[in-house]
Amino acid sequence: MILEALKRAVAGIAIGGILTFIALTIMKFNEYEATVSEIWMHMGASMLLGIYFGVSSLIFGDSGDNLVKKSIIHFLLSYSVWLIIAGTAGWVPLNVPVLLGSSLSFSLLYLLNWFGWFLYFKKVETTLNNHLQKNK
Template sequence: MIVEMLKRSTMGIAFGAIITFIVLTILKFNAWEATVSEIWMHMGANMLLGIYFGVISLIFGESGNHLLKKSIIHFVLTYGVLLIIAAVVGWFPLSGRSILLYSLIFILLYILYWGGWYLYFKKQEETLNKYLQKNK
């Protein structure tokens, strides 16, 4: 389990670094300036989020709990972690309106993402069932 967490954390750091590189490329080509301190802070936040997303996906790998329960736990943890990191780094201002807007956007994106994966796996299930029925 620890080895798997380290692998996923490393992949998360890599994804965080790639996202940072993409943002830095956009900044460079638009001639925007940023201090080393700002870049360091945002890259660190991206890498922390990468580690988080790499490790939190383990919640879905364990058997036992119902998918809905795992999804609710994942939703609550992800919302909290993203809210804290985004607030600390300054990705949005700390006002009631901003937090409400962030929350609505997060909920919408989470539902779209979860729904997309649900439909994908339902399609996989149907394909597998057809294959099994055909080869009975």
């Protein structure tokens, strides 16, 4: 379990680094200047989020809890971690209208992602069941 968490954390760091590189590329082509400490702060926040989202998927592991309970726990943890990191990095200004809008955006993106994975695994389940029925 610890080894799997480390693998996922490293994968999260890699994804955070790739997203930071994409953001820096956009900044370069738009001739936007930033200080090293600004880049450092945003890259660190991106990598922390990558680590969190990589490791937090372990919630959906093999325990006996149902999918809805796991999803609610994952959503609440993800929203809390995202809000803390995004607020600290300055991605989301801590005023009510922006906070409501970004919370709504986060929730909608989370739901789209959740339903995408749900539909994917339902399709895999159907394919496996059809394959098993055919090989009886």
